[in-house]
Amino acid sequence: MSQHNTQYTFNSKEDYNTTLDNMSHEFDERWNHQIQSPYTNLENYITRAVLGNGSFGTVMLVKEKGGKNYYAAKMMSKEDLVRLKQVAHVHNEKHVLHAARFPFLIYLVDSTKCFDYLYLILPLVNGGELFSYHRRWVSPILKGSQVQREACPVLCRPGGPCFGIYAQDEPNVPGSQAGEHPARREGLYKTHGLRFHKAR
C-alpha cells in the first residue's frame, strides 16, 4: 500500500509559500518514484457494492481487510484499455494520482492488478457527483440570474482568464446574438446540455 497518511492543512501561522513549496517538493519526489502495482488482485479488500461505471470498468465500494476503512476501487479491463488505445491515458492517471496530495483532491491509496484487470484504490467520495449536483441545483439557480448576467461577460471576455466557467445556455447569455458575445467568439463547448467555456 502506498503512503497515504500524509494530510496537509493550511494554517494561518505558517507562510503559505513555505507550505506550497514543501508540497511541490514532495509531489516531485513521488512523481519520480513510481511504484509497480503488485499482482495481488483485491485480496486485501472485501467488495461491498458497486458505486458506478466508468468508460473502462466498474468502480466498487471496498473495505480493507486489515482495518475499518472503506475505499473506492476502480477496476479497469486490460483488454479494453489496449483495444481502445487508452494504456498511456491510464498510466498518466495512475502517475498523477500517485503524486498528488492536496486537500479536496483524490489520490492513489493503493494500486494492484491481476491477469485481466488493473485496480486503482481511491479515497471514497460519498457526496455524489459534481455533475449531477450542478445540473440539479446550481444551474437552475443561476439561470438568468444577476450572477450569470454580470459574471459571464467579465469572465468570458476575450483574452480574459479561462476558468472553465460555464454559461447556462446561449439564449440566456447577455449579448448573445450570433457572433456577438465574447464567450461565443472564444468557443463554447456543449456538454450534456451545459456549455463550458473552452480553456486555452
Ligand SMILES: Nc1ncnc2c1ncn2[C@@H]1O[C@H](COP(=O)(O)OP(=O)(O)OP(=O)(O)O)[C@@H](O)[C@H]1O
Ligand atoms: N472515489 C470515488 N468515490 C465514490 N464513487 C466513485 C469514485 N470514483 C468513481 N466513483 C463512481 O464511479 C463512477 C465511474 O467512475 P470512473 O472514474 O470510472 O468514471 P469516468 O469518469 O468515466 O472515468 P474514466 O473515463 O477514467 O473511466 C463515477 O461516476 C462515480 O459514480
